[in-house]
Amino acid sequence: MSDLARLAAVHQASGQSLAEFGASLAHAVDPDRQPFSKQYVSGLLHGRFPLTPELAAAVDYLAAQQDGVSDLQARAHLVTVPMYALHPPTANAVLLGHERPCANPGCPVHFYPASPRQAHCSPECRKARAKLRRATKERI
Numbered sequence: 001m002s003d004l005a006r007l008a009a010v011h012q013a014s015g016q017s018l019a020e021f022g023a024s025l026a027h028a029v030d031p032d033r034q035p036f037s038k039q040y041v042s043g044l045l046h047g048r049f050p051l052t053p054e055l056a057a058a059v060d061y062l063a064a065q066q067d068g069v070s071d072l073q074a075r076a077h078l079v080t081v082p083m084y085a086l087h088p089p090t091a092n093a094v095l096l097g098h099e100r101p102c103a104n105p106g107c108p109v110h111f112y113p114a115s116p117r118q119a120h121c122s123p124e125c126r127k128a129r130a131k132l133r134r135a136t137k138e139r140i
Contacts, residue, residue, distance in 0.1 A: 003051045003059070007044060010063045018042055028058035104129040 001009070011021050018038035025041065026033040043049040051059070064074035076094050089095075095112055102109045104125035111121040120126040 003056050004045075004047055006056075006063065007051060007059050010059050010066065011041075011045065013066050014062070024062060025055070025058055028061045029054055105132070 014021055016024060018041045022036035022038055022041040026035045044051060061074045072094060097112050099110050099112055102121040102125050103119035107121060107125050109121040
């Protein structure tokens with residue numbers, strides 16, 4: 001289904017006027033955003049304005065809400081990149097938090113920390129960085 005067809009289906013299923021749907025769509029993009037005008041929504045529905053990736057994500061969010069999905073799951077992004085996991089996730093798992101690079105300068109790994117203070121991807125990298133810091137201090 002094309003983005004335009006998805007937008008039309010979500011609008012029709014909502015039962016909202018163009019102005020009401022513009023407010024819902026704007027809120028899905030950003031809760032603090034001003035509502036989209038009914039003229040703009042009409043332009044989107046008729047293909048006069050492009051559906052940006054941001055708007056397409058908002059349409060997906062509204063569609064998920066219509067399907068009864070929780071807010072957290074509706075805002076989640078489908079991960080389509082290969083990932084390595086120490087503990088394989090279940091089909092409905094949601095990764096919370098932000099990816100960060102390992103603090104060990106020689107490590108190329110980016111990871112999701114288990115706690116906000118976690119700076120290294122593994123105990124080995126933590127030890128390697130500590131060893132590097134001690135060696136640097138000795139040279140000074």
